[in-house]
Amino acid sequence: MNGKIGTTQAAMLIVNTILPTATVVLPIIISTYAEQDAPLAIIMSTLAGLLIAAIVGTVIRSSNGAPFLDWVGEKSSPVVSTILGLLMLQFYLDTSATILREFVNFIKDNVLINTPVTVLVILILCISIYMVRQGIEAIARVNSLVILLYLFFAPLYLFGLYHDLNVHQLLPMFDHTLAELTLASLTPTAWMSEVAVMLFLAPYLRYPQRARIIGWMGLLFVATLMMLSLVSALMVFGSQFIKLTAYPGFSTVGIVRIGRFVEKLDILFISYWVLSIYLKFGIFLFVTVECFKQTFRVSSSRPFIGALGLVIALECLFSWQSSAELNDYNKEGRFVVFFLFNVLVPLGAVLLNRVQKARSRRKELET
Template sequence: MLEQGKIEGRQAIALMLSLILPTAILVVPAVVVSGARQDAWLSLLTATLLGLAIAWLVVSLSQRFPGKTLCEYAEDVLGKVLGKIVCLSYIWLFFLYAGSGAVREFSYFLVSVLMPETPMVVFSISVVTVAAYAVRNGLEVLCRFNWLFIPVTGLLVIVFMLSTLDMQPANLLPVFDAGFLLPVLKSSVAPSMWLGEIVLLAMLIPYLNKPQGARRVAMLSVLLSGVLLTVSVLEAILIFGPNYTSNWMFPIYNVIRIISIANFLERLESVVVVFWVLGGIVKIGVFYYAAVLGSAQCLGLRDYRPLVLPVGVLLVTFAKFLHGQNITDMLYYIVHVQVPFMLLVFEVGLPLLLLSVALVRGKGRRYKANKNNA
C-alpha cells in the first residue's frame, strides 16, 4: 500500500464531518431556503436520506474489493483502459476540481467577512500550504490535525443553543407554502451533493483499522452531518424568516452575529471564522489527499509524496480561475452547474455503474468467498 497508516472509525467519522460541514453549513441555508422557503428543513431531511443511500452504495462497492481504493478497483471492474479513464475522471473532475473549489470558497469567505483588501491568492496559498504539510505526512497526521476541528464544532452547537431566545416558531408556518413536494425535492438537490461527498470514503476504507465497520462510519457521518445542516437551516429560518435568510450569502454567520446575552456575551462570530478556517483546511486536505493518492495509484508509483507539490500548485491555480469574478457568480455556478454535475456523475452515476458491472460480472465475489472460507 502507498499509505502505511491506519485510522480508527471515530477518526474517519470526524474526518468526514470536516469534509462535509465547513462549506455546507455556510452556503446551504441560503440556497435551500431560496427554493423551499420555510419548508427548507424538509429538503434537508430528504437530502439526508439520499446521502445515506449514497453512503450505502459506496461502502457496498468498496467491501467487494477489500484493501483497494476506488482508483484501484475501478480497473478490476471495467478493465485497465476504462478503469484508468474512470480513475483520471475522479482525480481531475472531482478531487482536484472540488478541492480547488473549496479553496476558492475558503478564500472568498475570509475576504468577504474579514479582510476585503487582501488578495484572495494569499488565503489560497496559505490554506494549501498547511494542507500540503498534513497530506505529505500521511493520513494519520491529517486525522490528528482534524481533532482541532471537533471541539470547535461542539462550541458552534453551544452557540446555536444560545440563539434560541431570538427564535420565532411562527416563521415555520404555513407548511408547504411554496408548493407541495416539488419545491422541497428540488431544493434537496444542493445539500445532497454536499452529503454525497461521502464518496471520498472509498479512498480511505482500506486504511481503516477495522474495514468491516466502514458502513457504520459512512452512515453515522452522513446522519450527523444531515442533522447539523438541518439545525443550521432551522436556526436561520426561526430567527430571520425565509425572506432574509434567502437573501444573505452566509445566513449562519449573521445568526451568530446577533447573539447578545446581558450585553456581555456577544460578538461570537469568531466561532464561525475558526470553524471555517480549521474545517476548510481539513476539507481541502481530504480532497488533496485523495488527488495525490489516486494519481500515484493510477501512475503505478511507489510513493505519493513527490506529487504533493505539483498537485498543490494545481489547486491554487485552478482556484484562481474558478467560479467567476465575485461571490455571487460563485454561488450561482455551484448551485446550477457544480451541484447537478457532481451529484449525478461522481456521487451516484459512476459508483452505481461500478457496482452494477461488478455484480453482473461477479467481480470481487470470489475474493470475498475465499476470505470467508478462510
C-alpha cells in the same frame, strides 16, 4: 506517514468533508426554493445521502478496502481503470479548486478584506500541503479534536440565541409543492454525495467492512448540524432575509450574546469555521493525491503533492474569479457533476462486481 484510521475517526472525517462549505453555501440555495419548508429539503437530501453511502460502502466491502482504481482494473481492465482514474482526477482537481475558492471568498468578504486573493491562496495551499504530507492519520487525529469542539460551540450558539428564536417564523409548514422541495433538495444531495471520498480513503480504514456505518454516522451528524444551523437562522430572521444575505449562518452567529457582558462572538465562530474548512480542503487534497497515485500507479505520491496543489491554485484563481459564476455552478451545475462521479461511478462498480461474480459462477457450473 499514512497509518490506519478507526471507524469513529473516519466518520468524523466525513463530517468535515461535507459540513464546512455546506453551512455557507446551502442555506440560501435551499431557502430560495423551499423557504420555511427548508428543513424538509434537508430530510429528503439526507435520505438520498444515506442511500449513496450504502452504495459506496458496498463497493468498499466488496473490495475489502483495496485501492479503488486497482480493484476496478482487476474487475475490468487496466485501460478502463486508467481512463476512469483520469476522469476522477479531473473531478477532484475541480472540486478542490471550488472548495479553495469558497474558502478564499469567505475570508476575503468577512475577515481579510484588503488582502490580495493570491496571497490568501498561497497561504492556504502551503498549510494544506503540509497537512497532507503528514498523512491521513494525522489529519484524522486533528479532525477529531475539531469535531469535539462542537460540544462547546453548539450549546453556546443555542444559549446565546435563546431570546431571539421565534417559532412562528417556521409557519406555515408544508406550504410548498413536492417539485419545489425536490429542487431544494438537489444541491444538498450533491453535498451529501461527497461521502464518496471513502472510495479513496478505503485503503486506510482499519475496518473497511464498516464502511456503510461510517458513511451513515457521518451523514446523520451532518444532517443534525445542518438542521440546527438552518432552523435557527429561519427562527431568528425568517425565510425572506435568508434569501437576501450571502452568509445567513454567520449573520445568525453575529447576534449571539449572553446577557449584557458577552457579545460579538462571531469572530470566535468564524475562527472555528476556518479550522474546519482547512481540514475539508486538506481531505480533498489528500484524496486528489491518492487518485493521482492510483491512476498513474506511482509508489509514492509525496513528490507530486506540490504540483497538484499548484494546479488547484491556478484553477482557483483563473476559473472562478466571479463569485456569481461560482454560486450559479453550486446552484445548477454541481448536482449533475457530483451525481456522475459520486453516485454513478460507485453504482457502476457495484454492477461490475456482480457481473464478474455471475461470470465466475457460470464458469464453475460449466466445468
